[in-house]
Amino acid sequence: MKTKLFIVDDHYMVIEGIRSLLQNETGIEWVGHATDADSCLRLLRIDEPDVILMDVSLPDRNGTELCKEVKQKFPGVQVLGLSTFNQQAIIRNMLDNGASGYVLKNATKEELLRAITTVAMGKTYLSFEAVLSLREQPRDAPVITRREKEVLQLIAEGLTNGEIAEKLFVSILTVNTHRKSLIAKFDAANTAVLIGKAMKAGFL
C-alpha cells in the first residue's frame, strides 16, 4: 500500500524539489500540495493524504497553528514538520500540536524517505539535529511573568532601569529585580544576550 503524501510549503522550489526526489519512489503517492494554510485545509478534504509534509513558516498562518487545526479536523493524518531552522521552541510547538515528526530542509533523500515511512506507520521521527537540539537545554523559552514581559519589552526599546521605573510607576530597584530575574531565567550573561534569546524565542 502506498503512502499518500501531501506537501505544504510556500516555496515553490522546495515543493518541486521534494516531488522530484520522490517521484520514482514506489512506496509514495503524491496527492497534492499547497503554498498556504488556507488552501491546504481546503485541499485536504478532497485529497485525504496519509502524511503531510508541513513547512513551519507559512505566509498566512503559523505552521504550528495549521498543524493543530489539521490534527483536529483530520486526526488520521500524520504531520511531519519541515523547516530550515533547528529551533527547539519550534520543534516543541509542532510536537505539542500533534506533529509526528520533524525534518530539516537539508535532509537527504534517504532521510526524508525514512521520515515519511516512519511517520506513516504512526511512529515518531525526529532528525538527528532536532534530537540534539531538544537535548541541549531542557527549555529554550522560560516562563516569564506579566511584569517581566513588560520590563523585557521596555529594555528592548532601549529604556534604562530608571526610565522603565518612571513609566511603570515603580522603583528603580524593582525594575532592577525584574531585569535580574529575566537574565537569570533566560540564562543570559547580560542584557545583550537576554535580548537575543528573547527574540529567538519569540518574545519580541
Add this chain to the structure above:
Amino acid sequence: MKTKLFIVDDHYMVIEGIRSLLQNETGIEWVGHATDADSCLRLLRIDEPDVILMDVSLPDRNGTELCKEVKQKFPGVQVLGLSTFNQQAIIRNMLDNGASGYVLKNATKEELLRAITTVAMGKTYLSFEAVLSLREQPRDAPVITRREKEVLQLIAEGLTNGEIAEKLFVSILTVNTHRKSLIAKFDAANTAVLIGKAMKAGFL
C-alpha cells in the same frame, strides 16, 4: 549559447527543486552545485559557470562573504542571490558585494528563468518583493566593517569588552571604540537595542 548555471544552497531539496524546474530548459545548462561555501569555491575553478544561484544562508560562511570572494576570484561570474527572507539588509549586502540580482525562494519557474537570463546578460534582476523591501525605508541597515561585525557577534554572545579584547588580541579601548561606533551606526540607545536591530536587520 547556453547559460551555464551553478547552484549553492545548503538545502538539498532546493537544489533538487531548481534542477527539476530547469532541466527541460534549453537555454540553461546545469554545470554543478555545492552545499557550502568552501566546496563552492573549489568547484568554481573547474566548472566556470556564467551564473551562480547563491543562497545567502550557508553553513560555513555568510552568503554575502562568499559572494564577495567569488566576485574577486571570478569577476566574470554573475551572482544571483537566493533566500527565503525579504530583508533589506541582506539584499543590500549582496548587491554591495557584487551580486547582480536577488530572488526569493517562493519564486515561480518563470520568474527564476527571467532572473537567470537577465543576470546572464549582465543586467540586474530584483524580485518584485525585493524592490518593495528596498523602497520601504531608506536606511534600515547601516554599513558595518569587518571588525565591527566581529565585535557585534561577540557582544551578542555575551562577552564583555574585556573578554572580546582578549579574544581579538586588541585593547579594551579598541573594542569599546567599535562598540560605540556600532551603537552610533545602528542609531541604538544602548547595547540591548543594538542587538535587537542587528538581529532584525539580519546581522545575527
Add this chain to the structure above:
DNA sequence: AAAAAAATCACTAAAAAAGGGGAGGGCGTA
C-alpha cells in the same frame, strides 16, 4: 600617490548594569 576609511589606542568621568544578599504584602490555590 593622495585621499578616505578602518583599526588601533588613549584619558576622563558619569551612568548603568550585574551580583549578592534580604524582606514584606498580596493573591490564588493545594
Add this chain to the structure above:
DNA sequence: TACGCCCTCCCCTTTTTTAGTGATTTTTTT
C-alpha cells in the same frame, strides 16, 4: 489555612557600559 509565586522595595559592591574628544597607524580606495 498554609504554601508558593509575584510584585514590590532595600542595601551593598563591583563590573561594565556609555559619553565625550583625540590621535596614530594601517589598509583600502580613488
